[in-house]
Amino acid sequence: MAGFESALKSRKVLVTGASGFIGRPLVAALVAAGAEVTALGRTRHSAAPFRGQPVRCLTGAMGDPAAARAAVAGQEVIFNLAYDFRDTGAANVAALETLIAAAEAEGRARIVHTSSIVVYDDWPAGTLTESSPMDRPGGSPYRQAKVAMERRLMGSPLPVAILQPTIVWGPGSSLWTDGFAEALIAGAVVLPEPEGLCQGVYVDDVVQACLRAAVLPDLGRERFIINGPEPFPWSALLEGYSKSLGRGEIRFAPAESLKPAVPHGAEPEPDHAPSAAARISALGRRLIGRARFEALVRAAKRRLKRGGEMRPDAHLYELMVAAGRCPSQLAADRFGFSPTFGLVQGLQAVAPHLAQLGRSG
Numbered sequence: 001m002a003g004f005e006s007a008l009k010s011r012k013v014l015v016t017g018a019s020g021f022i023g024r025p026l027v028a029a030l031v032a033a034g035a036e037v038t039a040l041g042r043t044r045h046s047a048a049p050f051r052g053q054p055v056r057c058l059t060g061a062m063g064d065p066a067a068a069r070a071a072v073a074g075q076e077v078i079f080n081l082a083y084d085f086r087d088t089g090a091a092n093v094a095a096l097e098t099l100i101a102a103a104e105a106e107g108r109a110r111i112v113h114t115s116s117i118v119v120y121d122d123w124p125a126g127t128l129t130e131s132s133p134m135d136r137p138g139g140s141p142y143r144q145a146k147v148a149m150e151r152r153l154m155g156s157p158l159p160v161a162i163l164q165p166t167i168v169w170g171p172g173s174s175l176w177t178d179g180f181a182e183a184l185i186a187g188a189v190v191l192p193e194p195e196g197l198c199q200g201v202y203v204d205d206v207v208q209a210c211l212r213a214a215v216l217p218d219l220g221r222e223r224f225i226i227n228g229p230e231p232f233p234w235s236a237l238l239e240g241y242s243k244s245l246g247r248g249e250i251r252f253a254p255a256e257s258l259k260p261a262v263p264h265g266a267e268p269e270p271d272h273a274p275s276a277a278a279r280i281s282a283l284g285r286r287l288i289g290r291a292r293f294e295a296l297v298r299a300a301k302r303r304l305k306r307g308g309e310m311r312p313d314a315h316l317y318e319l320m321v322a323a324g325r326c327p328s329q330l331a332a333d334r335f336g337f338s339p340t341f342g343l344v345q346g347l348q349a350v351a352p353h354l355a356q357l358g359r360s361g
Contacts, residue, residue, distance in 0.1 A: 008030060012074055015081065018081070019045075038057075047059070058071055063098045111156070115163060115164050119147045119164065184248025189309065208338075228346075262314065264318040
């Protein structure tokens with residue numbers, strides 16, 4: 001699929017979640033490829049990253065039937081990246097159903113949907129392929145929602161590529177890059193010893209997978225694991241972050257001493273309505289925009305956390321001691337996916353972003 005970007009020239013494409021961590025570089029890549037891009041965002045601030053770019057920005061909720069119909073009208077490819085962590089999993093599933101129904105009524109687009117590796121029963125410790133089971137009940141509302149979304153999409157008459165990224169890192173990754181950076185600026189991150197391997201995929205490689213899946217000629221309804229070239233030690237990632245930040249310490253503690261009393265996923269998590277903090281967060285983003293609001297939150301957290309350390313909760317602990325395998329062989333075979341950002345290349349690419357965070361801290 002050499003020159004796959006050229007196949008997107010003049011194609012009409014919709015991106016939901018366009019102002020997010022993966023959405024911003026995806027929109028930039030689509031514009032560079034000559035696609036006619038429409039971005040659907042929940043608020044007027046969602047259009048801010050695309051000022052000066054040839055991007056048609058629509059404001060509306062994905063779960064609003066009228067907004068969904070307007071967004072999908074005439075589109076040839078729908079990239080669905082949207083997931084609202086400030087809402088329930090059930091609400092996110094319902095919003096996707098509205099979008100799919102509009103697309104199916106239109107009857108012309110293919111869907112490239114960003115799911116997650118967490119759908120598989122044996123993540124993160126097992127060896128995974130796209131045929132691995134995803135039937136285990138329980139887990140987080142996020143996992144349950146992603147499983148439900150995949151099942152709905154696999155039953156659609158439209159061509160569908162479901163991408164299942166592993167741990168996506170890079171500039172703006174709220175947990176896997178910026179979150180760890182904030183912890184290092186505040187003091188230290190504690191890792192279990194022995195440590196496992198991070199199944200990390202750099203954000204630009206996820207964008208590559210999106211573009212390639214969008215132009216796969218004989219796409220049916222298919223799932224694709226999207227991972228980086230090789231897993232790497234968590235300590236190597238964090239040491240790279242610390243070097244770019246110019247501060248921060250990585251400490252180790254015996255894994256047994258960090259082991260949670262209740263393992264992650266052992267008990268079902270209720271799919272609660274958004275908390276008061278989440279509602280305030282959503283309101284702040286609507287009023288002043290995501291970037292300004294998150295900068296204020298980071299500044300407040302830094303004032304509170306000086307000299308502290310980040311110890312893994314049950315979720316992080318499970319990831320940090322695991323050494324499973326989840327190769328992207330099917331994506332390589334079907335549409336030529338070839339990740340170009342290993343640990344070294346990714347750390348070089350994210351270094352200016354981290355240096356800026358370090359200076360602002």
